[in-house]
Structure formats: structure tokens, C-alpha cells
Amino acid sequence: MRKKLLACSLPLLAFATPAMAEMEEPETWHPTxxxxxxxxxACEAGEFTTSEGSGAVVRYDVVGQEGQHCRLRFTYxxxxxxQLAEKPLTFLVxxxxxxxxxxxxxQLRSCLEGGGPEASxxxxxxxxxxxxxxxxxxxxxxxxxxxxGQPVEAEGDSLYPMPRxxxxxxxxxxxxxxxxxxxxxxxxxxxxRAAVGSWxxxxxxxxxxxxxxxxxxxxxSYSTVEDQRIFGSPFNLFSxxxxxxxxxxxxxxxxxxxxDGGLHRPTLPNGEELAGLGNFSEGLAWFxxxxxxxxxxxxxxxxxxxxxxxxxxxxxxxxxxLAPAESQRGGAGFIDPAGQLVLPxxxxxxxxxxFSEGLAxxxxxxFTTLYMNQEDFAIERVxxxxxxxxxxxxxxxxxxxxxxxxxxxxxxxxRSVLAYIDTQGQIAFVxxxxxxxxxxxxxxxxxxxxxxLRLLVADDGKSCGEGAxxxxxxxxxxxxxxxxxxxxQVVLRQQKTDGEQG
Numbered sequence: 001m002r003k004k005l006l007a008c009s010l011p012l013l014a015f016a017t018p019a020m021a022e023m024e025e026p027e028t029w030h031p032t033x034x035x036x037x038x039x040x041x042a043c044e045a046g047e048f049t050t051s052e053g054s055g056a057v058v059r060y061d062v063v064g065q066e067g068q069h070c071r072l073r074f075t076y077x078x079x080x081x082x083q084l085a086e087k088p089l090t091f092l093v094x095x096x097x098x099x100x101x102x103x104x105x106x107q108l109r110s111c112l113e114g115g116g117p118e119a120s121x122x123x124x125x126x127x128x129x130x131x132x133x134x135x136x137x138x139x140x141x142x143x144x145x146x147x148x149g150q151p152v153e154a155e156g157d158s159l160y161p162m163p164r165x166x167x168x169x170x171x172x173x174x175x176x177x178x179x180x181x182x183x184x185x186x187x188x189x190x191x192x193r194a195a196v197g198s199w200x201x202x203x204x205x206x207x208x209x210x211x212x213x214x215x216x217x218x219x220x221s222y223s224t225v226e227d228q229r230i231f232g233s234p235f236n237l238f239s240x241x242x243x244x245x246x247x248x249x250x251x252x253x254x255x256x257x258x259x260d261g262g263l264h265r266p267t268l269p270n271g272e273e274l275a276g277l278g279n280f281s282e283g284l285a286w287f288x289x290x291x292x293x294x295x296x297x298x299x300x301x302x303x304x305x306x307x308x309x310x311x312x313x314x315x316x317x318x319x320x321x322l323a324p325a326e327s328q329r330g331g332a333g334f335i336d337p338a339g340q341l342v343l344p345x346x347x348x349x350x351x352x353x354x355f356s357e358g359l360a361x362x363x364x365x366x367f368t369t370l371y372m373n374q375e376d377f378a379i380e381r382v383x384x385x386x387x388x389x390x391x392x393x394x395x396x397x398x399x400x401x402x403x404x405x406x407x408x409x410x411x412x413x414x415r416s417v418l419a420y421i422d423t424q425g426q427i428a429f430v431x432x433x434x435x436x437x438x439x440x441x442x443x444x445x446x447x448x449x450x451x452x453l454r455l456l457v458a459d460d461g462k463s464c465g466e467g468a469x470x471x472x473x474x475x476x477x478x479x480x481x482x483x484x485x486x487x488x489q490v491v492l493r494q495q496k497t498d499g500e501q502g
Contacts, residue, residue, distance in 0.1 A: 059073075070093055089122075090121075146303070159207065192207050193212065199231065200231050202217050203217065204261060217234050217245070218234060219246060240281065256285075276295075278315070284300065284307055286315035287299070307337070320358070321336060324352035331348055343372070348364070378425075384408075448486065451485065
């Protein structure tokens with residue numbers, strides 16, 4: 001569910017989110033409106049300030065002439081949301097308009113909705129509202145074949161996100177800096193591209209650290225830490241030449257981003273609007289649309305055409321010729337590219353995830369995970385060599401580099417822990433058992449990537465203290481990052497400077 005991004009009250013129009021879902025006109029303008037409108041009509045310097053019942057104080061002033069238009073400025077002097085105060089928004093109006101009051105209101109409204117005429121809306125407040133993201137999303141091509149669906153060969157050695165002095169950069173497996181730290185947030189590389197960003201806006205870089213897509217995009221989802229909004233990446237990892245993206249403008253928009261930074265918006269038949277989009281895998285990408293809170297999933301091909309009709313209640317990536325799907329009548333299974341159920345023969349699974357390295361995590365009942373191969377169940381319980389016991393899997397992730405994360409309750413403990421198993425169902429290592437390592441965040445099933453696993457661990461090997469450990473911040477007072485190999489050995493370790501020590 002999308003969170004509300006802003007909560008404020010505007011004197012000309014009231015709104016609760018950047019989507020401007022509910023707008024209300026104020027009952028009256030401030031008494032000095034007539035004076036201000038006279039200045040707007042002449043495009044002469046002038047301003048007025050008005051107070052709102054919400055506690056907001058707003059100032060309007062005339063900036064000056066721009067061709068046949070007049071540029072106005074709108075600024076919160078005070079606002080219950082302090083992030084909106086002292087951030088100007090400027091916009092253009094036609095000073096010769098017959099109804100100048102409506103002209104000012106309508107042009108301001110357009111900017112506040114993240115749109116407005118080209119080159120009209122400017123300023124820091126417009127950035128907060130997602131204006132550039134909306135402008136850029138409009139450039140997405142809605143027609144023609146998609147530059148997706150073919151595997152991309154690896155470019156050079158793997159690069160790994162690593163922080164230094166409150167910024168993320170990238171190192172190679174030997175720990176050498178390849179891309180200097182410069183971002184508040186950074187994701188893994190895939191197919192030579194990685195998503196990086198500030199706390200709010202994201203872009204995409206190549207292996208040289210050069211932007212192929214400028215950092216102008218934000219996600220609908222965010223977390224708040226000490227009054228700081230931290231927006232997650234809107235971009236998936238790249239796969240077969242593209243990355244599926246969920247970009248927030250005035251609403252969520254779903255596009256593919258190619259490796260050159262081009263945006264592509266698939267068009268669905270019958271006027272259906274995209275409500276979700278997955279990465280390409282084996283030449284197909286799942287999509288969804290919804291109506292009356294009922295979700296419908298299908299798959300697109302690289303021509304942007306519907307290859308498998310949206311007749312399913314859930315969907316996933318194709319791997320080894322099979323993709324997880326959920327029947328509209330209930331139950332899950334795996335289908336082939338023709339949309340036919342293959343595994344199992346009936347919709348008897350409760351849920352299913354894509355195959356990886358020949359195995360797929362599935363559930364037949366709540367809070368229990370099994371792994372299937374393409375014939376039958378392959379791992380039903382995991383074996384702990386340290387205690388000699390077998391235990392059920394409460395949750396399970398995908399296999400990468402011969403390891404999959406699972407949540408299990410081990411014999412010597414009454415709480416579930418994060419463990420990593422091999423393809424035979426044997427526990428390879430438990431992070432909490434590793435000497436000198438005390439993981440800070442084990443509720444997420446973090447998977448291996450490019451041969452290594454990134455974990456946040458305590459500086460003293462005992463306690464991480466307090467912090468938003470699940471957000472992947474670039475620095476923590478009492479914790480640092482390590483990368484482990486499939487045997488649980490530390491390969492890379494964040495080197496803290498004196499100023500970063502807790």
C-alpha cells in the first residue's frame with residue numbers, strides 16, 4: 001500500500017498527498033488578493049502573506065517578466081511539515097488572462113500536481129513534489145518493440161557497494177575503490193548498471209560511475225528516520241537488457257529502463273492501465289492490471305505484446321521454462337510459456353517463487369517453506385550438522401551461488417534464526433554462530449549476489465546498539481558492513497575512519 005508522502009495545506013488548494021487525490025478550494029482569498037492581482041497583471045514587484053488555519057503561512061510574490069508571461073513565486077514561510085518550509089516554487093501565468101484569479105490558481109495547481117506547461121514549474125518545492133520525475137516519465141516511449149529480452153554479457157569483474165564517510169561507492173573483490181563514495185544510497189550492479197541516489201531521488205550509473213539515467217526519480221515507498229524521509233529505489237536490478245521500475249509522479253507509473261537510460265512504457269490492450277511490472281527473464285516479463293481491487297497478471301514479450309493473457313492472480317519470472325503463477329480460483333503452481341500448468345498437475349500449492357539453480361521455494365501451508373525441483377519436492381527439512389537434527393523451514397529465499405537464506409528454529413534455541421543452506425538442504429553456516437560476528441539485522445532473507453553476501457555486524461562483535469538496521473544506511477555508530485563468501489568467511493570489511501567510530 002502506498003504511503004502518504006506529504007501532509008500540508010495550501011491556501012489556494014488543499015492536498016494530502018502528491019497525488020492530490022482530494023482538493024478543496026478555500027472559502028475566501030486573503031483580503032490583499034486584489035492588490036496582488038493588480039501587481040500580477042502589470043508583472044510588477046509585489047507580494048502578500050497569508051495565514052492558514054492549519055498553521056501554514058504562505059507568501060506570494062512577483063518575480064518578473066518572461067516573454068509574454070509573468071513568473072510568480074509561492075513559498076511556505078511556516079508549515080506543520082518543516083520539510084516544506086522556505087522551499088520556493090515558481091511558475092508562469094498569462095498576465096492578460098480575463099480571469100486572472102483562476103489563471104493563478106490553475107497554473108499553481110498544475111505545478112503542485114507535478115505537471116504544468118513545459119519550463120513553467122521550477123524551484124526546490126517543485127523538486128519535493130516530484131516534478132522532474134513526472135516530466136521525465138512523460139518521455140517514456142509507449143510504442144514499438146522493447147529493447148529487452150536478451151541476456152547481456154558480464155562486463156569485467158564484480159563490483160560491490162561499500163560505504164565510507166557517510167557515502168556509498170563501489171569496490172572490487174580485493175577491496176580496491178573503483179567508484180569513489182558519493183551517494184546516500186546504492187544498489188548492487190547487474191548487467192553493468194546500478195541504481196544510486198540521494199535520500200529521495202534515484203538514477204542509474206554504469207561501471208565508470210557515469211549516469212546513464214539522471215537522479216530525478218523517486219519511489220512510492222519510503223521510511224522515516226529522525227524526520228528524514230528515505231525513499232527506496234524505484235528500479236529493479238537489470239535483467240536481459242532492462243530494469244522494471246515503479247516511479248512515483250502524481251501516481252505510480254510502471255516503465256522499463258534500458259541500459260542507455262531510455263524509458264519504455266508498455267501499452268496494454270483494451271485500455272487497461274499497468275498496475276505492476278516485472279523484469280524480463282527468458283524473453284518474457286510479467287505485468288498486472290487491476291479492477292475493483294481484483295488483480296490480473298499476465299506476461300509480455302520483447303515486442304511489447306501480451307504473450308500470456310492476464311488470467312492469473314499472481315505471477316513471477318520464467319526460469320528454465322517455468323514461471324510461478326496463481327490461479328484466479330485459488331492455488332499456485334508453475335506454468336510454461338504457453339500458459340499451461342505444468343508443476344504440479346493441479347493448483348495445489350499455497351504460494352510459489354521462481355526457480356533458481358534448479359530449485360524453487362514453495363509453500364503448501366502457512367509458515368512452512370519447501371523447495372521443489374522440476375519433478376517433485378527436493379528439500380522438505382534442513383539438516384543442521386552441528387546438532388545432527390532436522391528442522392522445518394519457516395521461510396526460504398532463492399538459491400544464489402549454491403546458498404539460500406532460510407529462517408529456522410534450531411534445537412538449541414527457541415527463536416528462529418537466519419541460516420544459509422546448500423542445495424542438499426544442509427546448513428552451510430548460521431551468521432550468528434560465526435566467530436567475532438554479531439549480525440544486526442536478520443529478519444530479511446538477504447541473498448548472495450555475485451558470489452558474496454553483505455551483512456551489517458556489530459563493531460565489537462557483540463552488540464549493534466540501536467539503529468534502523470534494515471534500511472542499508474551508509475553509516476551506523478556501532479556497526480559496519482562485511483561481505484561473506486559461501487563458506488561464511490569474511491572477504492570484504494568496511495574500514496571505518498576515526499570520525500565514524502562509535
